[in-house]
Amino acid sequence: MSQQPIRIAPSVLSADFARLGEEVRAIDAAGADYIHLDVMDGHFVPNLTIGPSVVKALRPFSDKPFDVHLMVSPADSWLKAFADAGADILTVHPEAGPHLHRTLQQIRSLGRRAGVALNPATPATFIEPVLDMVDLVLVMTVNPGFGGQRFIESQLPKINAVRRLIDLTGRRIDLEVDGGITPATAPDAIAAGADVLVAGTASFKGGAAQYAANIAALRGGS
Numbered sequence: 001m002s003q004q005p006i007r008i009a010p011s012v013l014s015a016d017f018a019r020l021g022e023e024v025r026a027i028d029a030a031g032a033d034y035i036h037l038d039v040m041d042g043h044f045v046p047n048l049t050i051g052p053s054v055v056k057a058l059r060p061f062s063d064k065p066f067d068v069h070l071m072v073s074p075a076d077s078w079l080k081a082f083a084d085a086g087a088d089i090l091t092v093h094p095e096a097g098p099h100l101h102r103t104l105q106q107i108r109s110l111g112r113r114a115g116v117a118l119n120p121a122t123p124a125t126f127i128e129p130v131l132d133m134v135d136l137v138l139v140m141t142v143n144p145g146f147g148g149q150r151f152i153e154s155q156l157p158k159i160n161a162v163r164r165l166i167d168l169t170g171r172r173i174d175l176e177v178d179g180g181i182t183p184a185t186a187p188d189a190i191a192a193g194a195d196v197l198v199a200g201t202a203s204f205k206g207g208a209a210q211y212a213a214n215i216a217a218l219r220g221g222s
Helices: 017-029 052-061 076-085 100-109 124-130 153-169 186-192 208-219
Strands: 007-010 035-040 066-071 089-092 113-118 136-140 174-178 196-199
Touching: 007 035, 007 208, 017 035, 017 052, 017 208, 035 052, 052 066, 052 076, 066 076, 066 113, 076 089, 076 100, 089 100, 089 136, 100 113, 100 124, 113 124, 113 174, 124 153, 136 153, 153 174, 153 186, 186 196, 196 208
Parallel strands: 007 196, 035 066, 066 089, 089 113, 113 136, 136 174, 174 196
Antiparallel strands: none
């Protein structure tokens, strides 16, 4: 496997929303590699979270890449707004629009890195026709919509299948895993081929004084 170094992408969905800017600053200082922002519309997934204005407000609190996961449908109409707000990576679901290729073209035309997210029931083969256009593949190890869910172990073979597809391209494409990532499940995800771990609860538990230790524990599997 030709994995890149393991990177940790704390999901601010698990941060204290009453002081979100300070939480982003603290998790950045604690060693986060990416800042993961979950955007949910209450339609594509059964929850409602943040919009472009929140991403823009958070941008001054960190220089780390903003990894924006769009759980919205349709996604195309939101791409420019999130790019303008400061997103560095925009990840969409194949089911969120009729023309995934066109959506990825639009993301790249905005000068942003393009990602595709695979739900637990979405097969790895969905990404094959667009692998030349993606910078990140996100394998969901829970059903999207809520934090704090249990890791779905049946997704490990999919992570491995995506790893093989990425390696065949010879390109530096992030293989990100999101859902139920803890110090106990991170080693399995890494062994299957993941090189970016999204973790909400496991990153933000215990308050700011604990964040560095939390991130180190997640990285320990590498």
